[in-house]
Amino acid sequence: MNTINVVAAVIKHKDKIFATQRGYGEFKGGWEFPGGKVESGEEPEAALIREIQEELNTEIKVHDMIGTIEYDYPTFHLRMSCYWCSVVSGQLELLEHEAARWLGRDELYSVSWLPADWQVLGEIEGEM
Ligand SMILES: Nc1nc2c([nH]c(=O)n2[C@H]2C[C@H](O)[C@@H](COP(=O)(O)OP(=O)(O)OP(=O)(O)O)O2)c(=O)[nH]1
Numbered sequence: 059m060n061t062i063n064v065v066a067a068v069i070k071h072k073d074k075i076f077a078t079q080r081g082y083g084e085f086k087g088g089w090e091f092p093g094g095k096v097e098s099g100e101e102p103e104a105a106l107i108r109e110i111q112e113e114l115n116t117e118i119k120v121h122d123m124i125g126t127i128e129y130d131y132p133t134f135h136l137r138m139s140c141y142w143c144s145v146v147s148g149q150l151e152l153l154e155h156e157a158a159r160w161l162g163r164d165e166l167y168s169v170s171w172l173p174a175d176w177q178v179l180g181e182i183e184g185e186m
Contacts, residue, residue, distance in 0.1 A: 059130070059133075059134060059135045060134050060135065061134070061135040061136075061137055062095055062134055062135070062136055062137070063095065063096045063137050063138075063139075064093060064094060064095055064096065064136060064137070064138040064139075065093045065094070065096055065102045065103075065105050065106040065109065065138070065139050065140075065141065066090070066091035066092070066093035066106075066138055066139070066140045066141070067091055067092050067093050067106055067109075067110055067118060067120070067140075067141060067143040068091050068124060068140055068141065068142055068143060068182060069091075069092070069110075069118065069143045069144065069145060069150075070142060070143070070144060070186075071144070071145065071160070073162060073163065073186060074160040074161060074162050075160070075161055075166075075182065075186065076091075076092070076150065076158060076159075076160055076161075077089050077090070077091065077158065077159050077160075077161050077169055077171075078090060078091070078092045078113075078152070078155040078157070078158045079155055079156045079157040079158065079169075080155065080156065080172075081152075081154055081155045081156035082154070085172055086156075087156070087170070088170055088171065088172040089169040089170055089171050089172065089175075090171070090172050090175060091140060091175070092109065092110055092113050092114060092155070093106055093109050093110070093138075094109040094112075094113070102139055102141075103120040103141070106118070106120055106141060106143070107120065110143070112153070112154075113153055113154045113155065114148065114150045114151055114152070114153065114155075115148055115149070115150075115151045115153060116145055116146075116147070116148030116149065116150050116151070117145070117146040117147045117148055118143045118144065118145055118146060119143065119144050119145075119146050120141050120142075120143050121141060121142040121143060121144065122141065122142050123139055123140070123141050123142075124140040124141060124142060124178060124181050124182060124185070125139075125140060125177075125178055125181050126138065126139045126140070127139075127140065127174050127175070127177045127178055129173065129174035129177065131173070131174070136174050138174060140178050140182075142185075162186075163183060163186045166179055166182065166183055166186075167179065
């Protein structure tokens with residue numbers, strides 16, 4: 059099965075994190091951390107900065123890695139590294155997503171996350 063390498067931004071502000079709802083494709087309607095595929099030869103942190111600029115018109119700073127999810131979807135294997143991030147400049151405009159929410163610790167499980175994402179929520183919850 060082919061593996062896709064994805065990076066995801068867990069953008070934190072005060073005690074909330076930013077979740078987005080996919081606006082298109084196979085997983086439309088599911089909630090995720092914004093990000094996307096790492097291009098060949100690209101450093102993960104640079105890929106994440108690029109993706110957030112493209113999707114949200116916002117410059118971020120990438121902090122520590124939270125963890126790497128490994129998940130088998132029916133047609134591909136996902137390897138997704140998640141990083142704590144903060145906004146440097148920009149307004150988190152939804153250029154590709156359907157909706158977004160700032161979630162507090164007690165609201166973390168209140169959206170329909172993509173299947174792979176559940177793996178990392180415990181880690182995030184523990185560090186919020
Ligand atoms: N960005 C992101 N993708 C996730 C998450 N959870 C999860 O299973 N995925 C999956 C969905 C997609 O199959 C894949 C990410 O691909 P993508 O479509 O966002 O990547 P991209 O922006 O480079 O996309 P494209 O140009 O190919 O449309 O990872 C998540 O929290 N964030």
